[in-house]
Amino acid sequence: MGVSVTRIVKFIRKGKGVIVAQSRNVYNYTYKEWTQFYGLSGRSVNWDGIINVSDFSVGDTMVINGTVSDKKSITISLYAKVTSIDTNRAIITAQSLYYIASGENGEDGNDGVDAITIDISPENILHKKATTKSTYKVNIKVYRGDTALSYGDDGFSCSGLATMVSGFSYKGSLSGNVYTYDISIEANKAPNTSIRVTIKVGNKIFTRNIKINTVADGQPGAKGDRGPALRPQAWNDCAVGYVFQSGASGEEYKDVVLYGGSYYSCIKSHTKTASNNPGSATDTNSGLWKLADNFEMVATKILLTQYALVKNLGVEAIDMKDANGNIIFQAKDGNVTCNSGTFKNITVKGNSSFEGSVKANMFYGTVRKVTPGSTYTIDPVNEPYNFYYVENPTKRTFIVLPKAANYDGLEINIFTKMPPSSSLSYRTIVKAQDNDDFYVKQNAAIVSSNIAVEKINVEYTNFKNDVVTTAPNAYIRFKCIGGAWYAISGQFTGE
Numbered sequence: 001m002g003v004s005v006t007r008i009v010k011f012i013r014k015g016k017g018v019i020v021a022q023s024r025n026v027y028n029y030t031y032k033e034w035t036q037f038y039g040l041s042g043r044s045v046n047w048d049g050i051i052n053v054s055d056f057s058v059g060d061t062m063v064i065n066g067t068v069s070d071k072k073s074i075t076i077s078l079y080a081k082v083t084s085i086d087t088n089r090a091i092i093t094a095q096s097l098y099y100i101a102s103g104e105n106g107e108d109g110n111d112g113v114d115a116i117t118i119d120i121s122p123e124n125i126l127h128k129k130a131t132t133k134s135t136y137k138v139n140i141k142v143y144r145g146d147t148a149l150s151y152g153d154d155g156f157s158c159s160g161l162a163t164m165v166s167g168f169s170y171k172g173s174l175s176g177n178v179y180t181y182d183i184s185i186e187a188n189k190a191p192n193t194s195i196r197v198t199i200k201v202g203n204k205i206f207t208r209n210i211k212i213n214t215v216a217d218g219q220p221g222a223k224g225d226r227g228p229a230l231r232p233q234a235w236n237d238c239a240v241g242y243v244f245q246s247g248a249s250g251e252e253y254k255d256v257v258l259y260g261g262s263y264y265s266c267i268k269s270h271t272k273t274a275s276n277n278p279g280s281a282t283d284t285n286s287g288l289w290k291l292a293d294n295f296e297m298v299a300t301k302i303l304l305t306q307y308a309l310v311k312n313l314g315v316e317a318i319d320m321k322d323a324n325g326n327i328i329f330q331a332k333d334g335n336v337t338c339n340s341g342t343f344k345n346i347t348v349k350g351n352s353s354f355e356g357s358v359k360a361n362m363f364y365g366t367v368r369k370v371t372p373g374s375t376y377t378i379d380p381v382n383e384p385y386n387f388y389y390v391e392n393p394t395k396r397t398f399i400v401l402p403k404a405a406n407y408d409g410l411e412i413n414i415f416t417k418m419p420p421s422s423s424l425s426y427r428t429i430v431k432a433q434d435n436d437d438f439y440v441k442q443n444a445a446i447v448s449s450n451i452a453v454e455k456i457n458v459e460y461t462n463f464k465n466d467v468v469t470t471a472p473n474a475y476i477r478f479k480c481i482g483g484a485w486y487a488i489s490g491q492f493t494g495e
Contacts, residue, residue: 027066
């Protein structure tokens with residue numbers, strides 16, 4: 001066995017540092033050389049090749065690290081008091097104080113016994129008080145070295161003892177090499193307790209604590225007052241007499257103004273005069289304004305920019321373009337153009353015009369009920385209907401078509417409901433506007449039992465400045481084509 005050499009520090013010199021020497025030399029001497037020459041207390045030795053010589057002052061303690069050549073190169077540290085320093089030659093002269101040498105390696109011992117490792121997961125449970133039952137699982141595994149023990153191996157067993165509190169319970173169960181505690185906490189319970197677990201392996205007993213702590217939401221705090229809203233403005237936009245607010249208690253706004261190219265924050269509520277602008281003598285003497293902070297400046301720039309944009313919307317053009325530079329939406333010179341888009345719940349009123357094809361899942365118009373016995377002139381502008389209905393007339397009803405020249409392509413649909421007992425003299429009469437061509441086929445033929453059928457290959461007759469009588473309980477349709485009206489569906493006798 002080797003000899004372990006240890007030296008005890010007997011004193012500490014206050015105000016002086018202990019500095020490790022960094023040397024270009026390797027200090028590897030025999031144990032005798034270290035103890036009888038270099039390490040002899042009080043001996044003065046010159047140490048050259050010190051790289052960090054500038055770190056030292058006279059009176060510092062220098063630590064010289066080396067090895068003992070005849071004792072398996074164990075490490076040794078020599079402590080010496082610095083007495084002089086030659087910075088140019090990197091030499092430090094120091095008086096030896098004491099040394100500390102590590103012990104030699106001992107003989108190999110016998111193989112040890114594999115340690116027991118206990119893994120508890122989780123070891124701490126943080127429970128949040130709840131309105132429903134809460135459950136938790138804690139798993140316990142035991143290892144000898146790297147090998148997991150099955151319950152019963154080497155006498156492996158678990159038992160637990162908990163501080164009994166209301167609403168808290170647990171039970172243990174075994175699955176393979178895992179022993180599990182199932183923990184239940186009833187609704188609205190807040191246990192703070194622990195399960196003291198005793199784990200036995202062989203003749204060794206280990207104890208662990210599984211801690212259960214409860215947290216709960218606090219009561220909602222009182223609603224705080226709404227802070228003042230930032231109110232950015234240009235100084236010149238505010239008239240004399242305007243009241244600036246500083247956002248003090250009870251005030252609704254915090255005013256920030258743009259003046260002379262800088263932003264100023266109101267720090268004392270006041271009324272604007274002709275001479276109390278930011279930077280004025282009145283401002284300086286009364287403490288009305290200060291330069292705005294970064295947040296106020298950024299927010300004011302954004303809000304003023306948005307304000308200017310909105311302010312100019314009435315006089316500036318609006319262009320919205322796609323990624324290729326094509327105009328999608330434009331409002332300019334009193335005209336609005338929209339080339340693409342998806343529109344929901346749109347109402348278009350007035351005499352509107354649509355170009356192109358229209359595709360819709362359902363397309364239908366509205367019905368206008370015409371008073372029986374009246375004369376009704378169709379007005380597509382003010383009363384835009386495409387279906388007109390007369391119900392159970394007791395007098396003749398007259399319907400006048402709109403001017404053909406104005407509504408090319410328009411279709412007019414007419415239906416008259418009449419019970420079988422009604423007089424045929426109560427039927428609906430249709431006419432065109434004065435001097436409009438009005439083409440109708442006299443296509444109704446009466447066969448036996450007064451049954452009307454449609455005659456084939458009948459030419460149109462122009463009822464210009466004349467009227468036609470429609471058949472009751474039949475669908476009648478007129479269409480404006482090339483500046484003239486045509487009856488394209490229905491039966492007519494020419495009456």
